[in-house]
Amino acid sequence: MLRLVTTSLCLYCQRAHATPLLLTRPRSVIVQEENPLAINALYDLSVDISKVRKPRGWVLRQSPVYVSETAALLRDMGASGPVIARVLELHPEDILCKPDQIEAQKKLWMSVCTSQKDLVGIIEKFPASFFTSSSDHDNQKANIAYFQMLHLNKRIISKLMASASQSFRRPIEQNEQMIQTLQKTYLDLGGKEDNMKIWLQKLLTQNPYVLLKLPDTLHDNVVFLRNAGFTGDELLRLFSKLKGFVTELNPESMRLTLSYSRETLGCTETELRQIVLQCPALLYYSVPILADRFKGLLTAGVSMEQIMETPTVLELTTQIVQYRIQKLRSFGYDVCSGSLEVLNGTKKDFEMSYVKLRFRQERPLFNPVATLRTKE
Template sequence: MPGFRVLLRLHRPSAQAFNFFVASPAHLISGGIPKGLCTVTTNASDTKPSSGPENESLLESLTFMGVDVKMARQRQPGVLRKIITNEQGLSDFLHGKGASRKVVASIISRYPRAITRTSEHLEQRWALWRGVFQSDSKIISIVDRSPESFFRSSDNDNLEKNILFLGSLGLNAKDLHRMLTTAPRTFSNSVELNRQMVELLEDVCAELGGEDPRQFAKAIISRNLYILIRSTKRVRTNIDFLKASFKISDHELLETLQGNGAEILDLSNEYLRRNLKRLQEKLKSLSCQKVDVKNLIICYPTVLFIGPDTLNSKLDCLLKAGISMKQILEKPKVLEYSTENLTGRLQELSKLQYDFKKNGINILDMSRKRFDARLERMSLTSDK
């Protein structure tokens, strides 16, 4: 193997030597001497990639395992230049947990760095995850869907400390489950960094007259899983901006933030300001008052996530169908649907001469199944 040579006796190796080196089938040659080896030493994850050529023996091993080497090279090319890796140990570990050969190959293809994790590290991390999830099969399904969530961090001690800290806030296993799968970087943060965000949220609650700062912080984290990977400066600036932009009482802002408004804190300050400005301009052009904008944001803060062009398209689509702005403000969740979805539903309702002024717009907010069932009943009625 380039840059690394090991001489092994041709007779049966000692137990110590066998535990130190693990050879995959792809590494064996006719003479019985391993052509390439995987190590499970504890510093595998810390080994820096060589600046030289790719490890040909590693490439052969990965190819034999069914790994998409081209994809791996695109994702994390440095891994393919490493001299010491643990691909066979990783494969054996995941197989032991119920993963198929195809799943293992897919995981390595999409997140090659996984092969730098030692077997000891894998056992420790699995035990920590097992304390959150109900079964090995559940973890396998998550790791298959998002390898980064499991393999991104190599610091198990930090993961354990974060799990304990977040649990102390009152976050349950379901909350931790969602955070591990959707915002894994939260657990790569130092506990101190996560604590700073929690303390900021608790301070905000106290400033707004809240009686339970810890519950306030928990509510926001539960609703905005990405909050802990944002900067405290961004969150503070967004809160101050919202408070200054409207004549919102402390109580109203408190309720908004720990409700659907928690997600607003995730936006960049520039994006938030631009969207709010364009929203105000659009509603003003439709003869809405400032209080309408305020009420819309309190009732449906998610509107600030919608890009200006997309929002204009949705509003124009609804208004052209004979729906009033007042109806939209009273039922703003219809804006969650795509313009294509709204257009399709409006066309179907138009064929049945649906009267929005008389019947309202709740029908637009139904699930597809309920919407279709409602159309069928309306169609049967109109045929009589």
């Protein structure tokens, strides 16, 4: 059977066409009809059905559904009508969760959320993290207890659950193994026991997905960087600047990138390590990307010495660098004869620097012997 679905700007017309018109089609192809109860209940909540039908139309063909029950629970927690509609549009699978299952999730999440308002904010951004299978509940509960045992505060735990929910759905042993590896690495590099909790919290906040990586990956990367000459203290600083993304690297790609960077910059291994500490991006950018960025800077007239003094400029794409250099040159400022620091930072940072430089370049000089104009 084949469904013919028509749409209209009028909500009443949309409801009228919610029950599909069926046309004859070969019996070998069977298309299940949409559940009219689900459609009508979603319309009552001002949900845009087209946003549900296109990516996850299968949800609308399920039965039973719990649209009103899900909406009521969210409303009781303080969610507004528009918020409820957005949640159901973003993750329509919510309507398949049984009320008792949602209540159990609410109780679990409130053990790490400071208020129902905070939980509603999480659900609005990460509905898939809240509306999970009942089979995940035991693992979630065990992992919450484990992270509380580590004395991580509620805000950190709730953020981990929201942004990296997979790590809370898997067996606790896997998270324990990664956390223990991180702790051992920190202490082996010379970190202080008293500061370990703060270091761990910062690392997990910066990159929650670090929990999903293999402990061997972290070990291999540390060994490589140690062999490259970095001291324990330097590695702790480097990990801090990498913001937890050290597990995204691998020895072979780092070897190629460091070799290319040293050859291109014409520096010693000691100088290269200091450059990497200033610009950790050198570790994870591929050789083709770095080659393009070096070429762009050199073509613009920037010297290799300037790049070595301000290596963080390599974190910017060639297009951004060219645009910023051109904009600075438009009022007569030539970065090639000064520091590249003015090019760095976010778009907002650059705009502020640009305004300050332009004002400094264009403001009139004060003449102390000129006659002052006064009102007569």
